[in-house]
Amino acid sequence: MSAIELNIDCSGAQNFSLRVDCKLPAQGVTAIYGPSGSGKTTLLDCIAGLRAPGADSLIRIGNQVLSDQNVQLAPWRREVGYVFSKARLFSHLSVQGNLRYALQRRRTRGNFTIDDVSRWLQLDTLMERSPDSLSAGQQQRVAIARALLSAPQILLLDEPFTNLDGVARKQCIQLLQQLSSELDIPMLFVSHDIEEVSELADYLLLLEEGRVRSQGPLIELCSRLDSGLAQEERAAAILCAGISRHDEEYGLSELDVEGETITVAALQRPVGSAQRLRIPARDVSICRQRPTDSSILNILPVTVQEMSAIGPSSLTLRLALGTQYLLARITRKSAANLDLQVGDTVYAQIKSVALVSAPADGNAPVENL
Amino acid sequence: MSAIELNIDCSGAQNFSLRVDCKLPAQGVTAIYGPSGSGKTTLLDCIAGLRAPGADSLIRIGNQVLSDQNVQLAPWRREVGYVFSKARLFSHLSVQGNLRYALQRRRTRGNFTIDDVSRWLQLDTLMERSPDSLSAGQQQRVAIARALLSAPQILLLDEPFTNLDGVARKQCIQLLQQLSSELDIPMLFVSHDIEEVSELADYLLLLEEGRVRSQGPLIELCSRLDSGLAQEERAAAILCAGISRHDEEYGLSELDVEGETITVAALQRPVGSAQRLRIPARDVSICRQRPTDSSILNILPVTVQEMSAIGPSSLTLRLALGTQYLLARITRKSAANLDLQVGDTVYAQIKSVALVSAPADGNAPVENL
Amino acid sequence: TLRVAVAANFKPTLENINRHYRAQTGIVVLLSSASTGVLTTQLQHGAPFDIFFAADAQQPALLATGNKSRTFCYAVGKLALAGGSIDDLADASRSLAIANPVTAPYGRAALEVVSRKAFSAASKRKLVRANNAAQAYQFWYSGAVDLALLPRALAPDDAVAIPVQWHAPIEQHAYIARPSPAVTRYLNWVRSDTVRSLIIEAGYESCP
Amino acid sequence: MSLSDAELNAIYLTLLLASVTTAILLLVGTPLAWWLSRRRGSVAALVEASVALPLILPPTVLGFYLLLMFAPDTPLGRAWESLTGAPLAFSFSALVIGSVIYSLPFVVQPLQTAFSRVPAGTLQAAATLGATPRDQFFSIVLPMSSRSFTTAASLGFAHTVGEFGVVLMIGGNIPGETQVLSIALYDFVESLQFAEAHRLSAMLIVFSLALLFFLYRREDASAWRVSA
Amino acid sequence: MSLSDAELNAIYLTLLLASVTTAILLLVGTPLAWWLSRRRGSVAALVEASVALPLILPPTVLGFYLLLMFAPDTPLGRAWESLTGAPLAFSFSALVIGSVIYSLPFVVQPLQTAFSRVPAGTLQAAATLGATPRDQFFSIVLPMSSRSFTTAASLGFAHTVGEFGVVLMIGGNIPGETQVLSIALYDFVESLQFAEAHRLSAMLIVFSLALLFFLYRREDASAWRVSA
Numbered sequence A, B: 001m002s003a004i005e006l007n008i009d010c011s012g013a014q015n016f017s018l019r020v021d022c023k024l025p026a027q028g029v030t031a032i033y034g035p036s037g038s039g040k041t042t043l044l045d046c047i048a049g050l051r052a053p054g055a056d057s058l059i060r061i062g063n064q065v066l067s068d069q070n071v072q073l074a075p076w077r078r079e080v081g082y083v084f085s086k087a088r089l090f091s092h093l094s095v096q097g098n099l100r101y102a103l104q105r106r107r108t109r110g111n112f113t114i115d116d117v118s119r120w121l122q123l124d125t126l127m128e129r130s131p132d133s134l135s136a137g138q139q140q141r142v143a144i145a146r147a148l149l150s151a152p153q154i155l156l157l158d159e160p161f162t163n164l165d166g167v168a169r170k171q172c173i174q175l176l177q178q179l180s181s182e183l184d185i186p187m188l189f190v191s192h193d194i195e196e197v198s199e200l201a202d203y204l205l206l207l208e209e210g211r212v213r214s215q216g217p218l219i220e221l222c223s224r225l226d227s228g229l230a231q232e233e234r235a236a237a238i239l240c241a242g243i244s245r246h247d248e249e250y251g252l253s254e255l256d257v258e259g260e261t262i263t264v265a266a267l268q269r270p271v272g273s274a275q276r277l278r279i280p281a282r283d284v285s286i287c288r289q290r291p292t293d294s295s296i297l298n299i300l301p302v303t304v305q306e307m308s309a310i311g312p313s314s315l316t317l318r319l320a321l322g323t324q325y326l327l328a329r330i331t332r333k334s335a336a337n338l339d340l341q342v343g344d345t346v347y348a349q350i351k352s353v354a355l356v357s358a359p360a361d362g363n364a365p366v367e368n369l
Numbered sequence C: 001t002l003r004v005a006v007a008a009n010f011k012p013t014l015e016n017i018n019r020h021y022r023a024q025t026g027i028v029v030l031l032s033s034a035s036t037g038v039l040t041t042q043l044q045h046g047a048p049f050d051i052f053f054a055a056d057a058q059q060p061a062l063l064a065t066g067n068k069s070r071t072f073c074y075a076v077g078k079l080a081l082a083g084g085s086i087d088d089l090a091d092a093s094r095s096l097a098i099a100n101p102v103t104a105p106y107g108r109a110a111l112e113v114v115s116r117k118a119f120s121a122a123s124k125r126k127l128v129r130a131n132n133a134a135q136a137y138q139f140w141y142s143g144a145v146d147l148a149l150l151p152r153a154l155a156p157d158d159a160v161a162i163p164v165q166w167h168a169p170i171e172q173h174a175y176i177a178r179p180s181p182a183v184t185r186y187l188n189w190v191r192s193d194t195v196r197s198l199i200i201e202a203g204y205e206s207c208p
Numbered sequence D, E: 001m002s003l004s005d006a007e008l009n010a011i012y013l014t015l016l017l018a019s020v021t022t023a024i025l026l027l028v029g030t031p032l033a034w035w036l037s038r039r040r041g042s043v044a045a046l047v048e049a050s051v052a053l054p055l056i057l058p059p060t061v062l063g064f065y066l067l068l069m070f071a072p073d074t075p076l077g078r079a080w081e082s083l084t085g086a087p088l089a090f091s092f093s094a095l096v097i098g099s100v101i102y103s104l105p106f107v108v109q110p111l112q113t114a115f116s117r118v119p120a121g122t123l124q125a126a127a128t129l130g131a132t133p134r135d136q137f138f139s140i141v142l143p144m145s146s147r148s149f150t151t152a153a154s155l156g157f158a159h160t161v162g163e164f165g166v167v168l169m170i171g172g173n174i175p176g177e178t179q180v181l182s183i184a185l186y187d188f189v190e191s192l193q194f195a196e197a198h199r200l201s202a203m204l205i206v207f208s209l210a211l212l213f214f215l216y217r218r219e220d221a222s223a224w225r226v227s228a
């Protein structure tokens, strides 16, 4: 498997410095997550060649070296697509002009047209407009379209969805997911929104004060109680499942996870396809006995594997479901009431409507139950 | 009660036009919510005097007319604080220079200093820096500080939290809440994030294609199934509660809502204080009988008041709890299984950890259970 | 103090004259030089000059509007050829600079010389017109032209004198702009034999 | 290399003229450039064209027309004389006025371009903070255009130092009053005193180079710079 | 109002000279301004100062030094003559060279200011799309500086039309070859033919005003404008 290799030492203002030495997968989507000022943008800038890291730094994507002791490829040779956090459109060109600019300089990969991206991102009616007359969200969409059209070897996205509304954000996420898998372009994307991250990313790089706090596949990192992610208010576990049945009567689909069934809103994909599920820790509750007269459809037998305190009043539980893991956040009081211990087998109730599904491979419409 | 009166007709590019005729409360926080390109920024620009609406337009705040047929106050006379979606800092001044700029032109209200705001927004270490060398989130915080320092009569915020990380966002929201109530400055804020909206706003204005889709107090609008908000994936109801007891052993506080008890993470406020609670619809499940061995602490008896289909597979329920309302999202299948009917009395289970509390009046630390 | 305006080509000579005057009387004379045309225009519009030494006779006459008592001849100019012999004037391959015939009397005279039949062989040559006599000298000095027809007063010592009959006499007149005792005293000095010999020494002839 | 009294005087006059002219140019040119940068349409275009006009007239000719305006028997000349008691033509004041008119485009045009490039959003931000247009101008536009002020001032200053056609015509080359360095230099060349001319030119060049060099060398402060 | 042949010729020569000079100025000045706008430090400051230098020498004096350089027995003069077969001094080419040197600062300085104001972020965006610096320059910097090109070109053009000291010195006022309009006009004033001078000036002014007016009138397209 080819990798993105980063060994970067880059200093910023005051005594900030970015010091990163890591390998990231060279396919799929990697999220860069971390507090404001932790060096996320600096990292992308270094990869794009817009900031010059220290002379010993190494930046390699697959077998292409972008920068090492000997070579420092100029930004325009790096075949890097970059969606900046402020759109940075060319104000002297129309929207179409901006897109055409990218197209005229496009690299070999990819063969979609301006029409394609403008359909994907709903830019048709904006084509003749000047960037200055666009709303913030419209500008952001044009910037994404422009970066896509340049058919890069890798796509860098700096908080690309901030100005988009819920619907547009969803569409964008889905689009990028598809493109990443269909065109095999790796993407690095910066976000402050852990939900966004877990919907789009396969791999995660956590930055803190210019250092790597932790890194790993999203699924693994999400359910690890020591990764920092489980501490987040919106912590969630990711499960891999397969579609086992469609229930047309109620507009539902059933998924198989480690032999158990999880019911979600109807998926438009054939039985047998793989599917990723995101299950927020706060949507999971625990009971000793399987409830019978509840609106909750998804109740899974799990084993308490680990318990970790979050603040003075709550606990995060790591629950084993076969070889996979769920997270649950409950109060210390409930844990005491239930007399919960590591090793106990309990039922995890998941409000089915809380399932957020991210297709593991393209095409499935992201519809939430 | 004084009001903000808006009667605006303002045309933009192509055939977009903003046509708004509404009254908003002149205190507290009003959120402007709507899809990208629906005219949110245009509305703020009109209020600030940065765009000139049609000649018949009326903009009045309390008893001060900013614009009508006769007067059109210039932007610099409007005493409007504006946090733009792109920070728009003065690049020739340092951070401190930017803040001082606002201070030197401040209006009569408010008497906090640069030190105060820089403490609130953690700008101390950035004071000497040039805006260009700040990260996106740092810039945004400086912009908020600058607008606050100008001690405006009204504060306009255009997606002010987009570049902030989770922690900073929370702090900012709390800060603005406090300032709004302590200094009695009304705020209009634009956001794409319904969670942000329901945490901060008292009142809501929903825009769609330049028209008011609906408006009203957040609490009312949130629980109305026809407002559009209940359709959102993240729909939530807001409840007003009072603190009734602190449970020191488990770090919890008990709240009284319509005679029922809701348990949340410990609140640092005296028994008797009022407290707002946000309860996402997807966190509420229904059962016919009160479960006994569950980790869920909050189980309330409610009456099904209304049921409305969301997509092919789910329903949103409006549940009456005394004079207030809860929302619950369940699958059609569950409803069928439970044979749920309007008028039924059932138990609503709320995962206590899902409670997001917004203090109705200042000071309480926002800690989630 | 006296303010005296002087055409550029006479300036070095007049400076010399004034040095003597100052040595004798202690009176400082302020010299302002420019082209005759400029100075005339300035005098027409109130320039604060007492006396004006022009490079020709017309412009003082113009200023005096017929009042002969305000003008007088102070020198007669001579031409000299720098850079070659008289025969070279007939050689079209040798470039020649003259002062502008439209504005400068020395230019007019030089044109008359060049137009003589004897030099018609070179009538097709490129005639470089300097703004004034001094510039014609600069052209020659810089090496940009081979020959220059210059006022004797400006020409280098080895320049060849041009016979005065070859062109109309170049009478240089002065105009008394603001008569006063000081002016009269100065003019008396200018007309003295000492000065006349200084003028002749500088390469002019005395007035008829 | 010693200087005669007349030369010292000329240098003094030149520096005085150039400084006064540049100061006035900035005072007059700045609001004019600001106005032009805010306005579009025919009136502004006409004003803009008129500002550039002095450029296309040869300086002596421009000087000639100015002389026609300044002469004691014109309305302007009369008004000036009755106000100040001294005639306008051939005075230092006339030189200043002439130089200002002549060098105006060199100051107005760079400033206008700079002003029109201050982002509208930045000014809007200042306006919402309570800055009146006047205040916006002084607190935002001016400091953001400082580089163009250097350009404008140095072009204006240098051009006034070097300019001689207008000065000669309306000043009359009077030593100690209106004889500036450029005219003195011109005089040397005209009277074929080339050695003197070389000496004066060399001085002028060295001095100006040094001045301009220090003007342009002002490094901008950011030590940390973005590449690309 | 009829024109003599000589005048028509002078007009033609003037327009030719100004056009050629402006074209060369833009060709030479643009890369120079670009280089200066990207560089900081002493070398750049020195170059910048040198570009501004021709301004401070009176045109005739500048012309005199240029003439010394152009004469047939100088290296430059010799090289030119052996290349083109004709002497450089008093040729149209000499006029062009002189005008270019004299007007260079008016073109370089506005362009340099404009170039240095193109936002770094915009160029970075272009670079990540694969634009080489050259490409960035032509596709981003040039179109974004169009307003400054108007300024630069009009200052350069107008200044060449009006300039006569240098032209007179190195051109030699040869009718049909180097006698441009400004010299013809100057001649009228010198020889006190004021009526002729007025006529020619009026023509020049009307023509230039019209030209500049149309140049400056180009409205920018946005009908929709933000106030404040």
Ligand SMILES: Nc1ncnc2c1ncn2[C@@H]1O[C@H](COP(=O)(O)OP(=O)(O)OP(=O)(O)O)[C@@H](O)[C@H]1O
Pocket (backbone or CB within 6 Å): A012, A013, A014, A016, A034, A035, A036, A037, A038, A039, A040, A041, A042, A043, B132, B133, B134, B135, B136, B137, B138, B163, D224, D226
């Ligand atoms: N151009 C610059 N010059 C100097 N220092 C900079 C520059 N840009 C950023 N920094 C500093 O480097 C650090 C990291 O900044 P960076 O922009 O990479 O943060 P970030 O993780 O992208 O934050 P955010 O989420 O707020 O965008 C910050 O302390 C910032 O102030």
Ligand SMILES: Nc1ncnc2c1ncn2[C@@H]1O[C@H](COP(=O)(O)OP(=O)(O)OP(=O)(O)O)[C@@H](O)[C@H]1O
Pocket (backbone or CB within 6 Å): A132, A133, A134, A135, A136, A137, A138, A163, B012, B013, B014, B016, B034, B035, B036, B037, B038, B039, B040, B041, B042, B043, E224, E226
């Ligand atoms: N300066 C402008 N000139 C012309 N049209 C504009 C301008 N700014 C915005 N518009 C148009 O007006 C409409 C509303 O824009 P506005 O910026 O108010 O949207 P918004 O609700 O703020 O969207 P977003 O959430 O994307 O920021 C859009 O169609 C937009 O293209």
Ligand SMILES: [Mg+2]
Pocket (backbone or CB within 6 Å): A040, A041, A042, A085, A158, B135, B136, B137
């Ligand atoms: Mg960033």
Ligand SMILES: [Mg+2]
Pocket (backbone or CB within 6 Å): A135, A136, A137, B040, B041, B042, B085, B158
């Ligand atoms: Mg907006």
